[in-house]
Amino acid sequence: MSKCKTDVAVIGAGPAGSTTARVIAEHGFDVILMEKDNYPGETNACAGGIPKSIIKDAGLNSGVIEKDISGEKHFFPWGLKTTVLDHVTVYRHAFDRALADKAVEKGAKMVTNTQIKDIFVKSEGIRMASEGNADTIESKLVVFADGPNTMACKKFGVGFKPEADKIIVSVVCEVKWENNPLEHYEFYYGYDLSPWGYGWIFPKRDTVNVGIGCLYSELRSNVIESLNYMLKKYPLTSEKLKGRKITWFSSALIPIAPARKIFDARMLVAGDAAGMVDPVSGGGISHAINGGKLAGEVCIKALEENDFSSSFLSQYQRLWHKTADYSSIYSKYLLSCVSLYLLKADRNAYPKLAAITQGGVKKVFNTLRFIYLKR
Numbered sequence: 001m002s003k004c005k006t007d008v009a010v011i012g013a014g015p016a017g018s019t020t021a022r023v024i025a026e027h028g029f030d031v032i033l034m035e036k037d038n039y040p041g042e043t044n045a046c047a048g049g050i051p052k053s054i055i056k057d058a059g060l061n062s063g064v065i066e067k068d069i070s071g072e073k074h075f076f077p078w079g080l081k082t083t084v085l086d087h088v089t090v091y092r093h094a095f096d097r098a099l100a101d102k103a104v105e106k107g108a109k110m111v112t113n114t115q116i117k118d119i120f121v122k123s124e125g126i127r128m129a130s131e132g133n134a135d136t137i138e139s140k141l142v143v144f145a146d147g148p149n150t151m152a153c154k155k156f157g158v159g160f161k162p163e164a165d166k167i168i169v170s171v172v173c174e175v176k177w178e179n180n181p182l183e184h185y186e187f188y189y190g191y192d193l194s195p196w197g198y199g200w201i202f203p204k205r206d207t208v209n210v211g212i213g214c215l216y217s218e219l220r221s222n223v224i225e226s227l228n229y230m231l232k233k234y235p236l237t238s239e240k241l242k243g244r245k246i247t248w249f250s251s252a253l254i255p256i257a258p259a260r261k262i263f264d265a266r267m268l269v270a271g272d273a274a275g276m277v278d279p280v281s282g283g284g285i286s287h288a289i290n291g292g293k294l295a296g297e298v299c300i301k302a303l304e305e306n307d308f309s310s311s312f313l314s315q316y317q318r319l320w321h322k323t324a325d326y327s328s329i330y331s332k333y334l335l336s337c338v339s340l341y342l343l344k345a346d347r348n349a350y351p352k353l354a355a356i357t358q359g360g361v362k363k364v365f366n367t368l369r370f371i372y373l374k375r
């Protein structure tokens, strides 16, 4: 394919992009989903933990489920706390592929092996240059769902802007452990492990995903060394992980601040590219799906009204700000900024923040109110 014309071009076939494309295709509009990798999820670094309801809501086959997860174990410096959850783990290469297949099933066109290199916004539409299976793409609208290093920010100044105190650096590996008995997500906190973040073990059927993340501005040592420490020496984890084979290793960034602006003329930004991530846990799959769905719905309205102006598309940000996803993300973001500033000298600041945010949005707001009144 050398030239392609469509109503909407979606950049990135992750959970946000595939959901946007599916919603638009369901309404009968032309949409093209462009992915730089050989297939969706091929290079995604992720622990793969999601609410079980996502599988049903997205119409996916339960075959993508690796393991049912019944709760979380938080190994706080002051003791263990266990909570109950109805979650599952998935491999992202299977999950992302299934989500993209759903979009294609509804009529979206998917082009893999195609990296968008440049974008031009003109009065008559969008023009994109790519490297791969499509050379030029022309569309009425573009949705950036291309992850934390989004072109939306680099080229147009909208979407998530990576900054040292707004980005988690993470390293992650898959460790072979056939028929492992683990049924909980495990979170490990401690200043030596990560000064502002945590280590985790997320079990799948025959592997466990082990990783560590730390706010970039708070990094005190090499995260790869911290992961090695977790695998080989950390008393709470090394006993079960030592000597097991590592089958896969990767590193990635997690955006932990909501973007200030997620629209402009002829463009919307969704998922990690818009900072739609829980700023404390770093979980973003369900937010990306919900943000992607909203982006798709706003694209449909714009196509029906034939209005692609910035003022028309601003409704996307207004609607996003009214969602439960956004109020959870924003309140946790405010609390983490306050904690980072006020508790700088406290080596247990991050686990305290994690413990407070487990109480839900109401507890977060009450804590913020308490801090404000105590000033």
Ligand SMILES: Cc1cc2nc3c(=O)[nH]c(=O)nc-3n(C[C@H](O)[C@H](O)[C@H](O)COP(=O)(O)OP(=O)(O)OC[C@H]3O[C@@H](n4cnc5c(N)ncnc54)[C@H](O)[C@@H]3O)c2cc1C
Pocket (backbone or CB within 6 Å): 011, 012, 013, 014, 015, 016, 017, 034, 035, 036, 037, 040, 041, 044, 045, 046, 047, 048, 049, 050, 114, 115, 116, 117, 145, 146, 147, 148, 151, 170, 171, 172, 202, 211, 251, 252, 253, 254, 270, 271, 272, 273, 277, 282, 283, 284, 285, 286, 288
């Ligand atoms: C180590 C780690 C562990 C995580 N664990 C969890 C977890 O357990 N649960 C959870 O909910 N969240 C987790 N997250 C967060 C989660 O991975 C993201 O929030 C989620 O993937 C966001 O989806 P997205 O569609 O916005 O972006 P992505 O999943 O990043 O998808 C973006 C897609 O765009 C493609 N792309 C990028 N640039 C271009 C381009 N120029 N042209 C074409 N294609 C392009 C990429 O190849 C990719 O497929 C984790 C993140 C990390 C880093």
